[in-house]
Amino acid sequence: MKPFRARGGQLVARLDRAEAGIVGLLLDQLEQLLAAETDDVAGDPVLERLFPPGHRSDRAMADDYRELTEESLRGGKADDLATVRATLPAEGGEVRLDAEQAGAWLRTSNDLRLALGTRLDITEDSEPPEEIVDETDHQLAVYYWLTAVQGSLVDALAAGRAGRR
Numbered sequence: 829m830k831p832f833r834a835r836g837g838q839l840v841a842r843l844d845r846a847e848a849g850i851v852g853l854l855l856d857q858l859e860q861l862l863a864a865e866t867d868d869v870a871g872d873p874v875l876e877r878l879f880p881p882g883h884r885s886d887r888a889m890a891d892d893y894r895e896l897t898e899e900s901l902r903g904g905k906a907d908d909l910a911t912v913r914a915t916l917p918a919e920g921g922e923v924r925l926d927a928e929q930a931g932a933w934l935r936t937s938n939d940l941r942l943a944l945g946t947r948l949d950i951t952e953d954s955e956p957p958e959e960i961v962d963e964t965d966h967q968l969a970v971y972y973w974l975t976a977v978q979g980s981l982v983d984a985l986a987a988g989r990a991g992r993r
Contacts, residue, residue, distance in 0.1 A: 831980030834988035845920035854940045874943045908932040937978040944971045
């Protein structure tokens with residue numbers, strides 16, 4: 829991956845074919861989870877992480893909050909996911925984002941990292957694998973790669989803002 833850089837009012841990065849494929853696969857998985865029937869995914873820890881309770885000590889208040897906000901939150905996540913998919917070069921290549929699209933990439937990459945991190949039980953003590961010997965190592969490597977993608981986007985946004993002052 830060639831990291832995001834501010835260029836001509838846009839944020840530009842380059843993904844190779846495999847990287848674009850990984851992002852596409854992760855988007856598919858997140859989309860399926862968000863579109864699933866509530867009963868089919870009840871108790872899924874990823875959804876608990878993506879849609880945390882609005883109130884931890886009062887279950888009734890948390891349920892009321894969820895009823896008022898979940899549809900809007902799901903819609904926002906779906907819109908962001910669609911933006912990322914529309915700006916992702918499926919065969920690899922240049923990613924060019926305006927400020928609004930960059931926001932969607934940040935939110936979606938955060939959701940993807942939350943989902944992966946939850947499934948892999950990532951903690952502050954977790955480390956990237958030194959060697960990839962199994963599927964868990966591969967998924968950890970993807971998590972840390974996605975962290976780098978998100979970090980380069982944050983850095984490029986900050987650099988772009990600093991350049992406008």
